[in-house]
Amino acid sequence: MTREEEITFEAQKHGLNCMSRINYQNGFIEGAKWADKTMIEKACKCYCDHFCGKSICGMCFHKYDHEQQVKSTFNYTECDDLQFIRKNLLE
Secondary structure, three states: OOHHHHHHHHHHHOOOOHHHHHHHHHHHHHHHHHHHHHHHHHHHHHHHHHOOHHHHOOOOOOOEOOOOOEOOOOOOOOOHHHHHHHHHHHO
16 A cells, blocks of 8 residues: 555545545645655655765765855755655655
């Protein structure tokens, strides 16, 4: 079961009666998507800042400029490892 199917299943399982069911389900789905996105961002940031060897030593060309300073444009989506993490967490 994909993550989207899990969310839809849970939204339907916890629905209320008639009129409020659709609003509840839509709110549940949007809330779950927001929570997933937030947690994926935190997981990627944690990996990059604390576990990735290239990032820890300042050698990541995605994250650091030629003066070993974090690029102002860096957003935790650029390297292959982070893209792999995002893809797998979204499935």
